Amino acid sequence: MCRDAIQPHPPPLASVEVRSAFKRYNKSAMVLKGVSLTVRRNTIYGLLGPSGCGKTTLLNCIVGRTKLDNGVINLESNVIDDIGYMPQDLCLDPLLSVEEIFFYFGTIFGRSRNEIISRYKYFNALFDLPKRKMLINNLSGGQQRRVSLAVALLHNPTLLILDEPTVGLDPILSEKIWLHLSDLSSEGKTIIITTHYIEEARRAHTVGMMRSGIILSEDAPDNLLKCYGCSTLEDVFLKLCVIDTSKVIQKSSLPVDGGVQKKLLPLDNNKKFETRRFRAQMLKNRFLLWRNKQMTYLMLGLPIIITLFFNMAIGRDPKNIRIGIINEEINLRDCANFTYKHNNNCFLNEKLYGSCQLIYQLHKRTYKIKDYYNVEDAKASIKKNEIWALLRFNWNYTESLKDRVNNGENSLEDVVGHSFLEFWVDDSDRYMSILIERDVTLSLADALKNLVGSCKDSLDKVFSYPIKIHDALYGSNSGSFAHFVAPGTVCICMFFLPLIFTTFVMLDEQNDGILDRVLTSGMTYLEIALAHSIIQITYICIQAIEILIIMYVFYDNPYIGSITIGFSLLIVIGITGMIYGFVLALSNDSHFAAGFAGVGTNFLLMCACGFIWPTQGARHFVKYTNKFVPITLAIEALRGITMRGWSIDHTAVYMGFVSMLIWALIFYAISYVLYKSKKGTWKKV
């Protein structure tokens, strides 16, 4: 008599029992509709069924990667090491070699190096594995499948769950695999195997025929053939489909009543941290770093390139700026006849020209002078950006100056007017126009000083500004813009590089089901994140040293405080950037989206953190909130350390550290919430 698909009483010595399993991924489609099956210990169970009937979903539920909505799964052992899982897709890191994959998974399961090597040799003889140095990426589909199967068998598990291991393999190799599986079952292993090649499953001890989320029948292949009077399992399956169409429709409408499994499955029983798995992840990272040398060069080279370019491009005053001159008091060419280098004469008595004196001072400041004869032509040149500014000297400029000196407050309006130098500038580039204004003003001051020459002392008082500027207490009176921007550049670099690296590495881990396979082997997010953090923090330390050397040793940016405190601050900034990278990796599913989010937030940070403009100049709400932006206070702290020599006991420095630690905690909390709430990749579906 044919047995019913759902057995009311499980036979003894069951290694796996599934009872009334229901699963739906979304409201519209129920994938498992009350599946029940029994896999007896030391047997091969062939799970057959068309594409999309729910085989992989069922296997995922058995290994614990997917949660049932209703039903129970009993496993004889809930120790993760007792299970060997080969997923349908390859799910192996394409950049690792065959040998490295063996070392990685072998170490996950706590196998020694020698054991792993001897297992490789064993499987090589059995499955004709590709050469051990070959990259997974370069293997053919069949070779990849053989490696994938060998990896699932590597730690000699007692329960093997194999999803389509023979797809795409030649018949001789499939035969070898089945023979090996038979040997394993007689050695005490239990095997669940899915296959599209229905006839292949005749070698199984039990066959479960599945369709549209239910098991139509479950029995020994010979029993099934006899019972349904067929000569092939395919015919049995077709017959069952015809018979069971009405039942299938009926069963698919069964409600899910919330009776979720209570049994402890291996993944639920898994420890959050195991040293061997952490070691395996470190090993894999080492392999990948070695393989992916381009990434290593970038990580170590980018800080050097950025800092070098910063110092070469930013902060030095522009040179050879073109300005126009209209000189009505003397022909520009004739100025060359007057030498002003060492003028010891008083311009009140000598034929000296103030305009020539000023032009001489501008030449000294590397300005390129262009001669004009009328204001309109010169303005047109400014508009075409042929020159940046225009200076106009009246026909009696120097004479008017003399008149003002001699007559003081009795000078005529006209005379005073003619003694003014007229100035027009292109202000579309604000920083450039400020520099030109500054240089013209300083040149004028120098020119007047020179003109006064050996005139009586009182004249110096007439021409000097009523201000005495003493030496700066911090920095120099002629500090460069680069000195202001350098600490911000360093902090942004230290925050951004770990952010991007961590985001991309963690997203890579999630790719192509690789992570699913590793998680099924027991690896946890904590172990992966910790192993990554060790590599990342090593990079952060090297990057901080590189940046400090180039910025403050190679180039002359001021650094008068403690190197240890500055270095420590950079490390804290880097670690905070790394934790923010975890947030981005967990909140974005693609590199594309995460890249945008990373670059976007970096731009926001740059605008608000006072890196390029003093925070005191911010407007609206930014004025009140910019100190709460990550790295704003850290930049202030680094400025304090480098330019003012402040130590950790100074509030600004102390607050720089505190703010970064608070942000690190905030990012950590966000990543924890994201991890806990995330469905799919990191969490059970």
Ligand SMILES: Nc1ncnc2c1ncn2[C@@H]1O[C@H](COP(=O)(O)OP(=O)(O)OP(=O)(O)O)[C@@H](O)[C@H]1O
């Ligand atoms: N994560 C998921 N989210 C939504 N639907 C899913 C998910 N995984 C599988 N499904 C759906 O569940 C159904 C069963 O898929 P499953 O992979 O279990 O079938 P299968 O029998 O293994 O097919 P195949 O032999 O082609 O791999 C399919 O319709 C599939 O689209």
